[in-house]
Structure formats: C-alpha cells, structure tokens
Amino acid sequence: MSEMLQEMQRLEPFRREVREWLVHNLPDDWRERMLGADEEAGVAFQKWWFRKLMEPGYAAPHWPKEWGGGGLSFAEQIVLYEEIARVGAPRLILYFVALHHVLGTLLHWGTDEQRKRHFPAVLSGDEIWCQGFSEPGAGSDLASLRCRAERRGDHYVVNGQKTWSSNAHLARYCLLLARTDPDAPKTKGISYFILDLQTPGITLRPIKQMTGASHFNEIFLDDVVIPAKNLVGPENGGWQVAQATLSSERGLSVLELAERMREGFKLLLADAQRSRASGKVPYEDDEIRRQLVNVHIRIDALRLLVNDQLSAVLRGGAVGVEPSIIKLYYSELLREFTQLGVEIGGIDAQYLQAVLMGGANETGYWMQDFLYSWAWTISGGSSEIQRNIIAERGLKLPREPLTA
Numbered sequence: 001m002s003e004m005l006q007e008m009q010r011l012e013p014f015r016r017e018v019r020e021w022l023v024h025n026l027p028d029d030w031r032e033r034m035l036g037a038d039e040e041a042g043v044a045f046q047k048w049w050f051r052k053l054m055e056p057g058y059a060a061p062h063w064p065k066e067w068g069g070g071g072l073s074f075a076e077q078i079v080l081y082e083e084i085a086r087v088g089a090p091r092l093i094l095y096f097v098a099l100h101h102v103l104g105t106l107l108h109w110g111t112d113e114q115r116k117r118h119f120p121a122v123l124s125g126d127e128i129w130c131q132g133f134s135e136p137g138a139g140s141d142l143a144s145l146r147c148r149a150e151r152r153g154d155h156y157v158v159n160g161q162k163t164w165s166s167n168a169h170l171a172r173y174c175l176l177l178a179r180t181d182p183d184a185p186k187t188k189g190i191s192y193f194i195l196d197l198q199t200p201g202i203t204l205r206p207i208k209q210m211t212g213a214s215h216f217n218e219i220f221l222d223d224v225v226i227p228a229k230n231l232v233g234p235e236n237g238g239w240q241v242a243q244a245t246l247s248s249e250r251g252l253s254v255l256e257l258a259e260r261m262r263e264g265f266k267l268l269l270a271d272a273q274r275s276r277a278s279g280k281v282p283y284e285d286d287e288i289r290r291q292l293v294n295v296h297i298r299i300d301a302l303r304l305l306v307n308d309q310l311s312a313v314l315r316g317g318a319v320g321v322e323p324s325i326i327k328l329y330y331s332e333l334l335r336e337f338t339q340l341g342v343e344i345g346g347i348d349a350q351y352l353q354a355v356l357m358g359g360a361n362e363t364g365y366w367m368q369d370f371l372y373s374w375a376w377t378i379s380g381g382s383s384e385i386q387r388n389i390i391a392e393r394g395l396k397l398p399r400e401p402l403t404a
C-alpha cells in the first residue's frame with residue numbers, strides 16, 4: 001500500500017470530523033443565493049464564510065498555530081481540501097492573496113512589526129489584499145517593471161502604473177513591486193512594499209472582462225508616499241522576496257480544483273443525458289460521448305498527477321517542474337471541460353448551472369465559466385511560459401532553436 005494511502009487511512013477520523021462540520025455549517029441554499037448575485041452580496045457572503053471557516057481553523061489550515069492559524073499537517077490539509085471540494089463549498093477566492101501570498105512573504109521576509117500588524121487582521125476576515133506586480137509591458141517579463149520608488153528620508157515616493165490587479169477595488173493593502181535603483185541590472189534594483197490603498201495619489205480603474213464583470217484593475221500611482229517601515233526585505237532585494245510570494249501560490253489549490261472538476265463532471269454527464277425540447281439527447285451523439293470520455297480520462301489523469309506530486313511532497317522530495325506541468329494541464333483541461341459544457345448545454349448554457357462555482361470568479365453558468373477559463377491559461381504565468389519552464393528546466397532543452 002502506498003505511503004500516501006496509509007497516511008490518508010490514518011486521517012479517516014479527521015475526514016469524518018470535517019465532513020460533519022460541513023454538513024452542519026454550509027448553507028444548503030448558498031448556490032441559489034449566490035447565482036447571479038451582485039458583487040456586494042458576493043463579498044458579504046465570502047466574509048461570512050471566511051469567519052465561519054475560521055471557527056475550527058479551516059480558513060487558514062496552513063497558517064502556523066502561533067499566528068492564529070489551523071496549524072494542520074500537509075496530509076490533513078489534503079483531506080480538508082478534498083472534503084471542501086467534494087461538497088462544492090465556496091472557495092475563499094477574495095482572500096487568496098491575503099492567505100497565501102501575505103503569509104508566504106511576511107513569514108520569511110517581513111518584520112515582526114509587519115507580522116503583528118497584518119496577520120491578526122487577515123485572520124479576522126477584515127483585510128483583503130491584492131497583488132501589484134504586473135505592469136503594461138512587464139507581465140511574463142516581470143523584471144522589466146518600471147514603477148519607480150525613490151527614498152526620501154523615512155519614506156519612499158512612488159510613481160508608475162500597475163495592471164491586472166485582481167480585487168484591488170475591494171482590497172485595503174497591496175503587495176507592490178517597484179524599482180528603487182534604475183541603474184542596477186533588472187532584477188537587482190527592485191524593492192518590495194506593503195502599500196496601503198487608502199494613501200492619497202492612488203487611482204484605480206476597473207478593467208472590463210469579456211464575461212462582463214470587472215475583477216481586476218489598473219492602479220495609477222502619483223507621488224504616493226510609502227513609509228520605509230513598509231519595505232519588505234532589503235532595499236533592492238525585492239526580486240528574491242517576490243519569489244517567496246510566487247511560490248506560495250503553488251499550494252494545494254489545484255488539488256481542490258481537480259476534485260471540483262470531478263464533481264462537475266457528474267453534473268455534465270447528467271445534463272448530457274437529459275432530453276431536450278426537440279426530443280434530442282446530447283449523450284446519444286457519438287461525438288459528444290467521445291468528448292465526454294476524453295474529458296473524463298483527463299480529469300482522472302490530472303488527479304493522478306496531483307496525487308503523485310503530493311506524495312512526493314509528503315515524502316519530503318524536492319519540487320521540480322511538476323507545478324508547471326500541473327498548471328498547464330489543469331488550465332487547458334478546464335477550457336475543454338467548460339467548452340463541452342457549453343456544447344452540451346446549447347443555448348441553455350447561457351443560464352445552466354455549472355458545479356464549478358465555488359468563488360467570486362466563477363459565475364456558475366457554463367458559458368461564462370468557459371469565457372473565464374481562458375484567464376487560467378494566462379494568470380500565474382501563461383501556458384507558453386509554463387512550456388518554457390518545462391522545456392528548459394525539466395527536459396533541459398536549449399534556449400535557442402536547434403540548427404541543422
């Protein structure tokens with residue numbers, strides 16, 4: 001029996017505890033209430049769910065106990081996320097940056113004062129955070145960023161522009177990268193700051209997505225003052241700090257998403273077998289059945305990939321290019337999956353509920369979730385960048401094309 005399986009069996013009592021807690025605390029009608037709800041209602045619901053999940057420590061299972069988190073082991077977190085996904089409970093999407101990036105960054109690079117100021121506020125559910133890394137012209141090539149921070153005594157003055165900042169309009173704080181030494185080599189002149197978004201000189205402009213919603217924003221910074229105590233890590237050492245932020249994204253989120261997809265497939269299958277007003281049943285179409293089989297196999301393959309990766313981490317193995325492989329595989333599969341939902345739903349896909357809805361970014365409608373699925377192939381490093389990483393670091397292929 002694999003070590004992973006043994007560990008999971010040992011955790012059966014914990015699994016039952018989580019299952020029971022979810023039965024008693026997740027409102028049965030949350031999907032109906034949230035389907036098509038406006039942003040204000042969505043945010044209020046996220047805050048309520050965050051605080052509810054905090055009661056047994058499930059909102060921040062990976063946070064150390066000394067800082068008020070759940071302090072769960074890695075294996076316990078796997079069980080927790082599996083159970084949350086199994087019942088399709090809402091994902092704490094609004095708190096993603098606060099729970100993962102802020103923790104991963106400040107735990108290693110923050111000062112004690114920064115941790116004391118922000119950790120309790122994050123865990124109270126009051127503080128939403130956003131990430132201000134990307135700029136026009138600096139996304140994949142983040143090190144080219146141009147937003148400028150100049151030191152003036154006990155503070156910095158910042159000027160520049162950020163873009164694609166998810167939920168900045170709802171956030172109080174932003175993790176900001178700015179250039180403090182324009183003469184140094186690209187990665188050597190960047191510093192990392194905590195920016196209070198209520199500081200004068202900040203203008204937010206929402207970006208309209210093709211789904212019609214506006215989850216991200218441009219941020220314009222015009223002579224914005226940041227106290228020097230908000231610098232994270234050394235001045236000009238921000239690139240290294242940013243690596244801590246980016247690697248904290250690679251948590252267990254894909255495990256949860258893979259589980260949700262498995263549950264979603266059951267809904268899709270049931271829908272394909274439903275007779276339409278025309279008398280047609282999509283499932284009777286050979287091509288639809290072929291695509292269903294394909295997606296089903298790929299969902300299983302994704303779960304195997306994720307389990308393999310988790311087993312390696314549980315054994316204390318090093319993390320290689322696997323997160324890139326999983327990210328690439330998941331995002332492309334999500335696109336195929338939601339596209340199939342649209343195809344099977346036909347015109348009804350505009351309003352047919354998809355089970356993927358677990359957070360603010362998914363609407364619960366196949367069509368909108370298909371449109372949004374494209375975002376996954378870009379955010380957190382585009383598919384092309386993941387392929388580059390796999391080719392160069394995993395397969396050791398040369399950077400330049402081979403010549404005959």
Ligand SMILES: Cc1cc2nc3c(=O)[nH]c(=O)nc-3n(C[C@H](O)[C@H](O)[C@H](O)COP(=O)(O)OP(=O)(O)OC[C@H]3O[C@@H](n4cnc5c(N)ncnc54)[C@H](O)[C@@H]3O)c2cc1C
Nearest residue numbers: 131132133134138139140164165166375378379380382384
């Ligand atoms: C849903 C979503 C949420 C986001 N949230 C945030 C956020 O909160 N904060 C934040 O700072 N940023 C955020 N981003 C921005 C995200 O990090 C960038 O979009 C991403 O890094 C790509 O950068 P870019 O948009 O500038 O595209 P570019 O880097 O300009 O890329 C354009 C195209 O060229 C390709 N390309 C670029 N370089 C290479 C290369 N070397 N080899 C092969 N192909 C290449 C890319 O794959 C892409 O197809 C978010 C993006 C999305 C989609």
